[in-house]
Amino acid sequence: MAVGFDVQSNGKRHVDRSSVTMADELLQQAQELLEGQIDFEGQKQTELISSVLLAVSGLFAFILGFALQNIYVTLWTGLGGAALAFLVVVPPYPFYNKSPERWLPSGSGMAGSGIEIDGKKIN
């Protein structure tokens, strides 16, 4: 996306520099929202939540429908549980991004920063 804007700014039409960066930022934000990335801890949580929610709602749907002797109750309870699972798990909620990974600063591994593999220092 950013490349596309570069091409446009290099073109004949004059483009205001400040507006490009603003549009760039907006676009990046939109992209992030669309991709909706979450951290490793959040991924672990969503995995667990979706599995448990779906399995429990399926079982609950069967039991409720059987108790009420109404198969429509099973159908709609099951579908409702699935919809709930989608709502809870799919959007990138902030609480799935609470423990971001603290990566090493870029370049820090290049000059023999003391990374050891099998007791040997890697340079």
Place this chain on the structure above:
Amino acid sequence: MHSTLVRAQNVFGFFTTVAFCTAILTALSVVFTTQEPSAKIELRNVQVVKGRPHYYSPKKEEYAHIKFDLDADFTSLFNWNTKQLFVWVVATYPSPDASSLSQAVIWDTIINSHSQSHPFNPLQLFTKPPPAKKSSKAKKQSAKKQELDPEPGILRLKNTKPKYQVTDISGILSERTNVTLEIGWNVQPWVGALTWTLGEGQVLGRWKGVQGGKSKAFDMPPLKKKSVGSETVVSSGETPQAAEASAVI
């Protein structure tokens, strides 16, 4: 699970698995229901006439018109997973070579389950206004509704005309002996396996075979000469005597 798309795919993927497992449970739960159907079927009247049994019949042949009484209770075949019940009456008679039986369905019907005729839609909860007042009129209406909507599966048929005529490949049905009428059914569930008639005395777990469900044996009468429709009248003219007369000339 790192991005929205992957999460959506994973949730949907596991949802299909859960839905399938729930369907299996539902299909298997039917085994725990009890089934004890009963039926009484009797011959009311049988006629054998010669004519075209259908408008598309290429030739005239003998066909049997069997009227019957049916008194059946199939309510126990309706469980929470039953969508509809297909019921039929079949006439069975021995073939001329006596090696096998001929069978012909003379009547059938579909009985809808309550869940089939009154589908439940959760959106109704939001669109339908709750009953404001419990007036006597409303009570009457609900009582009327209950009257109109009894438990499905009861059949009370008196002197019923057949839906289908019995025809035979030999073209001859008059004076055939040892004919019986039998009831049969097919339970069609929402999910799971179709199940068919369990005969008298058969037991499958908690499912008992039909009680009764078979008429006494009867014989087909001789060909009726003058009867309903012009075709039969015409056919009565084409008697062997006429052929003999032409041979004399």
